[in-house]
Amino acid sequence: MSGDFQYVVVEHDGPYATIWLNHPDRLNVLSRQMMLELTQAFHDVGAGSSVGVILAAKGRLFSAGHDFAEMADKSLAEVRSLFETCTTMMTALQAMPQPVVARVHALATGAGCQLVASADLAVAADEATFATPGGKGGLFCTTPLVAVGRLIGRRRALEMGMSGDAIDAQTAAAWGLVNEVVPLGELEFATDALLVRVTRGSVESKTIGKRAFYEQMDLDLPAAYDLATRVMADGALIADAQESIAAFIEKRSPRWRTETV
Amino acid sequence: MSGDFQYVVVEHDGPYATIWLNHPDRLNVLSRQMMLELTQAFHDVGAGSSVGVILAAKGRLFSAGHDFAEMADKSLAEVRSLFETCTTMMTALQAMPQPVVARVHALATGAGCQLVASADLAVAADEATFATPGGKGGLFCTTPLVAVGRLIGRRRALEMGMSGDAIDAQTAAAWGLVNEVVPLGELEFATDALLVRVTRGSVESKTIGKRAFYEQMDLDLPAAYDLATRVMADGALIADAQESIAAFIEKRSPRWRTETV
Amino acid sequence: MSGDFQYVVVEHDGPYATIWLNHPDRLNVLSRQMMLELTQAFHDVGAGSSVGVILAAKGRLFSAGHDFAEMADKSLAEVRSLFETCTTMMTALQAMPQPVVARVHALATGAGCQLVASADLAVAADEATFATPGGKGGLFCTTPLVAVGRLIGRRRALEMGMSGDAIDAQTAAAWGLVNEVVPLGELEFATDALLVRVTRGSVESKTIGKRAFYEQMDLDLPAAYDLATRVMADGALIADAQESIAAFIEKRSPRWRTETV
Numbered sequence: 001m002s003g004d005f006q007y008v009v010v011e012h013d014g015p016y017a018t019i020w021l022n023h024p025d026r027l028n029v030l031s032r033q034m035m036l037e038l039t040q041a042f043h044d045v046g047a048g049s050s051v052g053v054i055l056a057a058k059g060r061l062f063s064a065g066h067d068f069a070e071m072a073d074k075s076l077a078e079v080r081s082l083f084e085t086c087t088t089m090m091t092a093l094q095a096m097p098q099p100v101v102a103r104v105h106a107l108a109t110g111a112g113c114q115l116v117a118s119a120d121l122a123v124a125a126d127e128a129t130f131a132t133p134g135g136k137g138g139l140f141c142t143t144p145l146v147a148v149g150r151l152i153g154r155r156r157a158l159e160m161g162m163s164g165d166a167i168d169a170q171t172a173a174a175w176g177l178v179n180e181v182v183p184l185g186e187l188e189f190a191t192d193a194l195l196v197r198v199t200r201g202s203v204e205s206k207t208i209g210k211r212a213f214y215e216q217m218d219l220d221l222p223a224a225y226d227l228a229t230r231v232m233a234d235g236a237l238i239a240d241a242q243e244s245i246a247a248f249i250e251k252r253s254p255r256w257r258t259e260t261v
Numbered sequence: 262m263s264g265d266f267q268y269v270v271v272e273h274d275g276p277y278a279t280i281w282l283n284h285p286d287r288l289n290v291l292s293r294q295m296m297l298e299l300t301q302a303f304h305d306v307g308a309g310s311s312v313g314v315i316l317a318a319k320g321r322l323f324s325a326g327h328d329f330a331e332m333a334d335k336s337l338a339e340v341r342s343l344f345e346t347c348t349t350m351m352t353a354l355q356a357m358p359q360p361v362v363a364r365v366h367a368l369a370t371g372a373g374c375q376l377v378a379s380a381d382l383a384v385a386a387d388e389a390t391f392a393t394p395g396g397k398g399g400l401f402c403t404t405p406l407v408a409v410g411r412l413i414g415r416r417r418a419l420e421m422g423m424s425g426d427a428i429d430a431q432t433a434a435a436w437g438l439v440n441e442v443v444p445l446g447e448l449e450f451a452t453d454a455l456l457v458r459v460t461r462g463s464v465e466s467k468t469i470g471k472r473a474f475y476e477q478m479d480l481d482l483p484a485a486y487d488l489a490t491r492v493m494a495d496g497a498l499i500a501d502a503q504e505s506i507a508a509f510i511e512k513r514s515p516r517w518r519t520e521t522v
Numbered sequence: 523m524s525g526d527f528q529y530v531v532v533e534h535d536g537p538y539a540t541i542w543l544n545h546p547d548r549l550n551v552l553s554r555q556m557m558l559e560l561t562q563a564f565h566d567v568g569a570g571s572s573v574g575v576i577l578a579a580k581g582r583l584f585s586a587g588h589d590f591a592e593m594a595d596k597s598l599a600e601v602r603s604l605f606e607t608c609t610t611m612m613t614a615l616q617a618m619p620q621p622v623v624a625r626v627h628a629l630a631t632g633a634g635c636q637l638v639a640s641a642d643l644a645v646a647a648d649e650a651t652f653a654t655p656g657g658k659g660g661l662f663c664t665t666p667l668v669a670v671g672r673l674i675g676r677r678r679a680l681e682m683g684m685s686g687d688a689i690d691a692q693t694a695a696a697w698g699l700v701n702e703v704v705p706l707g708e709l710e711f712a713t714d715a716l717l718v719r720v721t722r723g724s725v726e727s728k729t730i731g732k733r734a735f736y737e738q739m740d741l742d743l744p745a746a747y748d749l750a751t752r753v754m755a756d757g758a759l760i761a762d763a764q765e766s767i768a769a770f771i772e773k774r775s776p777r778w779r780t781e782t783v
Contacts, residue, residue: 099419120416121419121423122416150415176417178416179416194420197423197424197426200396201396202400205395205399205400209395209396209401209402210401212401213403213415213419216403216407217415220479221475222479225348225404228348228406228407229341229344229348229404230341232344232400233343234337235403236340241332241399242333242334243399244329245330245400249329249330256399
């Protein structure tokens, strides 16, 4: 499927897929074309048989964020369409049924930082940095801060948003923007290891669980429990759940309908 | 009251109560019977005269979570009833008027981890660990992650939920799942000390404050302030509030209508 | 404008304003008069030409919180009016169009702690401490915990609220209640440095971004993205945004319509 893409590469390695931002000459800028291709890749890989996904980037930066040239001297309708394309991409990323781990080797800024925040999990190299830089310019990073603010909280998100300054990878980990920080030489290995850890077990169960997780986090506590209680009861009756229960009782290893490791 | 319980023990020590999970042979599994008994204990102690509550567990683990045997070959109605029983228990725990401190000496997993997250506060021993393990099996921990996700945030909750791996007590403290970590030999002492700290002052005022805290955290900011402003004004007129104000002005110790230390 | 105030001083220093709590003899207690004056100062400075604001306090404490004397033997209508005055003040603080940094040199307690939490950012001296002390008295800090709970989360907010004990500045930073902790001798310098960092760039853009940030954080994810996407598209068409885009493309420095550094 990746043959159709200009700025995106999709690689398959057994049960895993890697979706690459691949426009290194322009620092993986999130041009409209790049965003449309990523959205398509998220849909394609999401509908495919991969059980886990890495989101990575080729070249010197992870991503330089929006392509400012596409916002110069445009109509409101054009600019609105551009940001809607971006939001559609972020939503498609989070809607992928598989666990998605962002692997960040260098600066992820603006909508590039939002892309990292919109993955389920993230591993960063020591030298990676993260910014929502619009605050020190003329276009505040309002949409990136939707995703970033939900991970790091109000006070730290406002510091990033208002200052526009980058934070380092250790700070990103301390604030909950990334799960793990490792030396650059171990980045691939650590990301693979996390991906393996989060893709064990039943694929169907995890798909149900991921969707319900995001849905319930947006609700108040009683509504969240209403939803989660129904989802969990339904989920206990799928074949993989009954198999895991039977295996537990019979003290044997479970055999999933779809299994990875 | 504890005489009626098979798997739960309630102990009273002056103004404090300890509610024990007491089914060590089965690792304090949250069977339907255990959940019904805990719910009853939460109601009983909640309606009683205790001013603070410890939630503790006997035996090798804190709790192994749900009893898988009760989900094998059951109808949807039966399984749904089981999870509703669980949600009712968690809700009853949080609805107790007293401060509740979970004292966690070892693994709390699945709904056992949710139980810890549903207490107001938690102290853990160094060797305690915490997991939502369904992600590596066939039944994702959707309901536990309602409570856990509201304490540790989206990114870390997804790591726990998707991997199913346990985190250690230090990590739990860093992520806000427990308030404090101490050596096992100091666990009782540290929990008691925290319980004393959080049960000083007016019982009535704290009851009002706890309920309003959980209610307002589920609202947007203007609605939260509307609620909190009314509750705080009403709360300033109760006898204990007026006594604390009078004592402050007269530079003397207050005398609560109900007081513990 | 500060000539009209009894307990508040407003100082202007170039593009920045400092709003001082100035009732040191009474530890900057948030009496009705102090709250009305602060509210007026927030409106005045908010409507003025300052591009960044420091909220500071003169004397031994940052603020002792509410004035208990004003709650003694009062009617419900009077007490309710008092707390509504307080909520109006906190809302006016957050509604200021400029970035506001609280500079905390010593204890901020009760509504004083809420005031720090309601600023956009905060820098604390090593010896500063923070408390919501009502929990160990007769009047639980329900309204302060609206603001504090949204920064530090449920578990830690309940520990502060139920115990009433103060936390130190390092803990406040670890929990996200303040952005930075420095030695007292560096507090002014560090606060100024943060204020400069968060007031670079376009004033208009930052005003739009701050308001949208708080609005979207109160919404569920789809609604947050709907709002943010519209705000960001509109924001990309203001003169300062187009100037920043043009400057980027032409590889020159931007010239904001309103600029500070």
